Amino acid sequence: MEPPSSLTFDRNTWSFDCEPTLNDSQVLEFCREGFLLLPGVVPDEVNQKTCEYLEGRLPAQPSWTPRGWTEQDIERVRASHEPSAIFLEEWYIEHVLLNPQLAGVMRSLLGAGVGLPVLASHHATECPQPPQGWHHDADHVFGPELEFVEVFYFPQDTPAELGPTEVAPGTHIGHHSRDLDESGVLAAGVAGTLGIHHQSILHRRGASTATGMRHMLKYIYWRQTPPVQDWIEESGFDPETAFYGGHHTARFAAHMFWWLRGKGDQFRIIGGQGWPWRSDQQVGPSYGYGRTDGYLPDWRRNNPDGYAR
Numbered sequence: 001m002e003p004p005s006s007l008t009f010d011r012n013t014w015s016f017d018c019e020p021t022l023n024d025s026q027v028l029e030f031c032r033e034g035f036l037l038l039p040g041v042v043p044d045e046v047n048q049k050t051c052e053y054l055e056g057r058l059p060a061q062p063s064w065t066p067r068g069w070t071e072q073d074i075e076r077v078r079a080s081h082e083p084s085a086i087f088l089e090e091w092y093i094e095h096v097l098l099n100p101q102l103a104g105v106m107r108s109l110l111g112a113g114v115g116l117p118v119l120a121s122h123h124a125t126e127c128p129q130p131p132q133g134w135h136h137d138a139d140h141v142f143g144p145e146l147e148f149v150e151v152f153y154f155p156q157d158t159p160a161e162l163g164p165t166e167v168a169p170g171t172h173i174g175h176h177s178r179d180l181d182e183s184g185v186l187a188a189g190v191a192g193t194l195g196i197h198h199q200s201i202l203h204r205r206g207a208s209t210a211t212g213m214r215h216m217l218k219y220i221y222w223r224q225t226p227p228v229q230d231w232i233e234e235s236g237f238d239p240e241t242a243f244y245g246g247h248h249t250a251r252f253a254a255h256m257f258w259w260l261r262g263k264g265d266q267f268r269i270i271g272g273q274g275w276p277w278r279s280d281q282q283v284g285p286s287y288g289y290g291r292t293d294g295y296l297p298d299w300r301r302n303n304p305d306g307y308a309r
């Protein structure tokens with residue numbers, strides 16, 4: 001993925017804008033899988049600074065102060081498990097929050113004027129550790145809307161031995177459970193790896209066998225404009241024949257993709273082997289594409305996420 005050509009940052013509105021960098025297939029892939037990984041995109045010097053900052057070895061040099069905060073607040077927040085004061089550091093804003101590779105992805109998925117994170121969670125783990133149980137994070141919601149997207153930042157080399165976050169692809173569309181001994185996809189990578197995923201995805205801290213400290217910062221970028229299809233148009237991409245997933249899943253990925261295209265209201269399906277389901281062995285496209293009557297996917301069957309609409 002190429003970085004975006006232009007990036008503007010507005011500290012007053014705490015938002016940024018740039019050119020989208022994902023194309024149709026890549027946006028659809030995010031709808032289908034619920035995550036993507038940018039290995040080693042943050043420069044080493046910044047990764048080191050981040051570790052030093054989190055360990056209290058680098059003095060705070062805030063470039064701005066949130067309304068109502070005192071100097072004591074900055075130190076209190078910095079030392080907490082939610083060290084959001086790192087968002088006040090110029091070097092962090094420029095190289096991590098506005099990392100060019102990340103910014104292009106967020107702009108593609110969240111539209112113009114992306115809202116920057118306001119809360120950081122620091123997951124510091126003294127390795128080795130057994131794996132965490134698989135879980136959907138607190139307050140997850142299942143639905144076609146993509147109002148926010150979560151990021152994991154690993155400021156040190158995080159190979160499998162150091163227990164990177166493990167995600168279960170495609171589990172952001174509904175309630176899932178997995179046994180402890182079932183594996184997923186590890187967000188392993190060199191220092192400066194950013195994991196981008198749907199907040200509802202089933203995940204856990206992976207098992208670690210090495211010795212040492214694993215830092216991980218986690219926070220959320222926010223949509224501030226209604227969805228419109230303004231990512232990179234891909235020649236040859238056909239939404240009628242694109243791959244949305246298998247049985248029980250394709251309808252959800254397609255609904256999310258339609259919502260992102262600004263056409264969530266028009267989305268209807270006929271069920272069975274009709275669109276958006278398809279097989280490579282078909283002699284023609286699936287029936288049911290473009291229907292304006294039919295079914296909506298039932299996102300919250302037994303309403304396990306606790307939201308109603």
Ligand SMILES: [Fe+2]
Pocket residue numbers: 135136137203204
């Ligand atoms: Fe979690």
